[in-house]
Amino acid sequence: MKNVEELVRAVVQSGAKKIFLQLPEGLKTYMTDIVWALNNVGIDCVVSAEPCYGACDLRDKEAEMLDCELLVHVGHNKFYKAIKTCLPVLYFTWPVSIEKDKIEKILEKEIKKIKQKRIGLVTTVQHLDNLDEIVAMLKELKKEPIVGGQILGCWTRNAKKIDALVDCFLFVGSGIFHPLAIETEKPIFIMDLEKGEIRNIEQERLEARKRKMARIEKAKDAEMFGILISMKPGQVATKKDMEKIKKLLKAKNKKFIFIEMNNITSDKLLGIKVDAFVNTACPRIAENKFEKPVVNMDELDML
Numbered sequence: 001m002k003n004v005e006e007l008v009r010a011v012v013q014s015g016a017k018k019i020f021l022q023l024p025e026g027l028k029t030y031m032t033d034i035v036w037a038l039n040n041v042g043i044d045c046v047v048s049a050e051p052c053y054g055a056c057d058l059r060d061k062e063a064e065m066l067d068c069e070l071l072v073h074v075g076h077n078k079f080y081k082a083i084k085t086c087l088p089v090l091y092f093t094w095p096v097s098i099e100k101d102k103i104e105k106i107l108e109k110e111i112k113k114i115k116q117k118r119i120g121l122v123t124t125v126q127h128l129d130n131l132d133e134i135v136a137m138l139k140e141l142k143k144e145p146i147v148g149g150q151i152l153g154c155w156t157r158n159a160k161k162i163d164a165l166v167d168c169f170l171f172v173g174s175g176i177f178h179p180l181a182i183e184t185e186k187p188i189f190i191m192d193l194e195k196g197e198i199r200n201i202e203q204e205r206l207e208a209r210k211r212k213m214a215r216i217e218k219a220k221d222a223e224m225f226g227i228l229i230s231m232k233p234g235q236v237a238t239k240k241d242m243e244k245i246k247k248l249l250k251a252k253n254k255k256f257i258f259i260e261m262n263n264i265t266s267d268k269l270l271g272i273k274v275d276a277f278v279n280t281a282c283p284r285i286a287e288n289k290f291e292k293p294v295v296n297m298d299e300l301d302m303l
Ligand code: SF4
Pocket: 053, 054, 055, 056, 057, 152, 153, 154, 155, 234, 235, 281, 282, 283, 284
């Protein structure tokens, strides 16, 4: 329970006596342990049960309404762009260090799948602590690792900055959402720490591209668009975004309405008389199932 102890220490240091806690789905099993540990040192706690997929999603207004002094956001790093909040935020990343032996075994067995020499390493915040070990192991295996660092599903600048220096990328972690966001012509591999394998995600990239083109193609015939705006602080569309979308749609003789919500889900959009939607929030939303086509705002010029 090292993470719980460190989290409690960080909260105690902040001096807050009542906190608001946000946890991603995967860490909700630790919810009561964290709350008991905080209560034991005299800190009151309100926990949010709303889904929380990233540091873009800060429930600071709710925390303030409940008289909390600090928002404790677990499982993510500070967001890449500044978010104005009405109370202080403590980010606790909840590092998940994988044992060296386990990584060594995966690399020994699976490295033959990567023929390229210069490997760009990227990962999620949870596994950043493992990157140094992986660099050393790859060097032993006569590879040339180059560390990019952390990436998000909506922010891959750490991959982009090393793109010209590498022959391929290796994403350390599990799940396909983050590596699919990397924009590169180079092959992308995943070192899946849960399945204990390395695999090339070329097939998934092709399928994702096809799905994207199909969404865009379907939206081309739409006359009326609903522009979806999420009120999550790191996802909310800027004035500049909205002006740009208006200009693009007007130029294509499309009509539109702006629609606000917190979590963007298909059920909330039922019955709204539009032909397609423009997503201004998290890019992963467009991949969910909707009754009408959804395009991301940066795809609008392809209509
Ligand atoms: S906007 Fe989406 S991809 Fe970016 S941090 Fe938030 S949940 Fe993750």
